[in-house]
Amino acid sequence: MINTFCLLCLIFSIQYAQAVNITEVDFYVSDKITKDVAKLKIGESITNSNLTLSNSSIPLSRETGNIYYSTSIANLNYDSIEFAMAQLMAEDSSLYNRLINSDRLSVLVMTSSLSTDLCGSTYLAYFPNIAVIDLNCDSLTLEHELGHLYGAEHEEIYDEYVFYAAICGDYTTIMNSMRPEVKEKKIIKAYSFPELKVDGFQCGNENTNNRKVILDNIDRFVSVRAKPNTKSTN
Numbered sequence: 001m002i003n004t005f006c007l008l009c010l011i012f013s014i015q016y017a018q019a020v021n022i023t024e025v026d027f028y029v030s031d032k033i034t035k036d037v038a039k040l041k042i043g044e045s046i047t048n049s050n051l052t053l054s055n056s057s058i059p060l061s062r063e064t065g066n067i068y069y070s071t072s073i074a075n076l077n078y079d080s081i082e083f084a085m086a087q088l089m090a091e092d093s094s095l096y097n098r099l100i101n102s103d104r105l106s107v108l109v110m111t112s113s114l115s116t117d118l119c120g121s122t123y124l125a126y127f128p129n130i131a132v133i134d135l136n137c138d139s140l141t142l143e144h145e146l147g148h149l150y151g152a153e154h155e156e157i158y159d160e161y162v163f164y165a166a167i168c169g170d171y172t173t174i175m176n177s178m179r180p181e182v183k184e185k186k187i188i189k190a191y192s193f194p195e196l197k198v199d200g201f202q203c204g205n206e207n208t209n210n211r212k213v214i215l216d217n218i219d220r221f222v223s224v225r226a227k228p229n230t231k232s233t234n
C-alpha cells in the first residue's frame with residue numbers, strides 16, 4: 001500500500017501565492033507532564049497542523065505561542081471541555097477567567113488516567129477559543145480540535161451523502177469522528193475539499209468541504225499577518 005505521505009506528495013500540487021496568516025497557539029500544560037515530553041508533543045502537533053493546512057491549501061499557519069505549566073491544570077481530572085472548565089473554575093478562578101476572556105487560541109494539555117476514546121474536546125458555543133487535548137493521543141489531535149473552533153465538523157451522513165469530513169475509500173480526512181464505522185480508516189492530513197483525491201477517491205465535494213468552513217472563518221484567531229507564502233506543498 002502506498003503510504004499516506006507519498007500519496008499526499010502526489011496529490012497536493014496546488015500552489016498558492018496568498019499571504020499566510022499566522023495564528024499563535026498558547027498551551028496550558030499539566031505540570032505533572034515532563035516539560036521535554038510536552039514540548040516534543042506540542043512541536044509534533046504544530047508541525048502536523050501546518051502540514052494539514054498546507055495540504056488543504058489553506059493560507060494559514062500555526063506557531064507555538066506561550067507554554068505555561070500549571071499545577072491547577074494538573075489538579076483537574078481529564079474530561080470533556082465543559083467538565084474540565086467547570087473543575088478549573090472551582091480550582092483556579094483566575095486562570096479560568098483569563099482563558100475565557102482571552103481571544104487567543106488556548107489549549108489545555110492533560111493526560112487521561114483511564115483509557116478513553118475522548119482524545120480532545122471543544123464546545124464552540126461556550127468556549128470559542130479553548131480546546132482540551134489528551135497528551136496520550138496522537139499529534140493530529142491538536143489540528144482536529146482547532147478545526148472545530150473554526151466550525152469544521154465530523155462526517156455527517158444523510159442517506160448516501162456525506163457532509164463536512166469526507167470518507168474516501170480506506171481514508172478519512174482529519175475531522176474523522178472516530179465512530180466505529182470510520183475508526184479503522186487511515187486519516188489523511190488534510191481537511192475535506194472537492195479537489196482532494198486519494199487512491200482515486202474524491203475526498204470532498206461542494207457540500208463536503210471543511211476547507212471552505214475554515215476559509216470562511218480564517219480571521220477568527222489571526223495573530224499576525226505575514227509575508228507572502230513561498231513554501232511548496234508537501
Ligand SMILES: [Zn+2]
Pocket residue numbers: 144148154175176177
Ligand atoms: Zn471532533
